[in-house]
Amino acid sequence: MTRLGKAIVYGIVTIFLLAAIVSFFLSLMMKFTSIEESSLTWMIFTSSLLSMFIGGFVAGGKGKEKGWLMGGATGVLFTVIVLLFQFLGLEQSFSLKQWLYHLGFLAAAMLGGVLGVNITASRS
Numbered sequence: 001m002t003r004l005g006k007a008i009v010y011g012i013v014t015i016f017l018l019a020a021i022v023s024f025f026l027s028l029m030m031k032f033t034s035i036e037e038s039s040l041t042w043m044i045f046t047s048s049l050l051s052m053f054i055g056g057f058v059a060g061g062k063g064k065e066k067g068w069l070m071g072g073a074t075g076v077l078f079t080v081i082v083l084l085f086q087f088l089g090l091e092q093s094f095s096l097k098q099w100l101y102h103l104g105f106l107a108a109a110m111l112g113g114v115l116g117v118n119i120t121a122s123r124s
Contacts, residue, residue, distance in 0.1 A: 011071070012074060015052060026043070053108040056116065057119075060113030060115065060120070075105055
């Protein structure tokens with residue numbers, strides 16, 4: 001696998017690990033407090049954007065060049081994985097709202113990729 005492919009895989013793994021950790025803590029909050037899922041909507045969206053940004057940052061840092069491409073490819077691969085899971089597993093397609101969310105996720109991952117390349121390049 002090429003360096004660029006490995007960078008994207010690192011980014012995707014980072015995104016899913018962060019999503020699992022955040023989901024675990026949010027589920028604990030809902031279990032042991034009176035907080036309901038509907039009141040956590042913005043927190044879930046914000047943590048998703050942050051996870052995508054960090055995943056793009058990791059991909060850009062590992063790729064060491066073309067950060068917008070590394071972050072963009074990471075965001076697109078994430079969207080494809082989620083779309084395939086939803087379409088094949090749940091037999092549902094994306095709604096317009098979900099497409100807009102994933103467009104925001106793509107932008108966050110691309111921004112993270114650009115910063116990842118520039119910050120890791122300045123350290124070397």
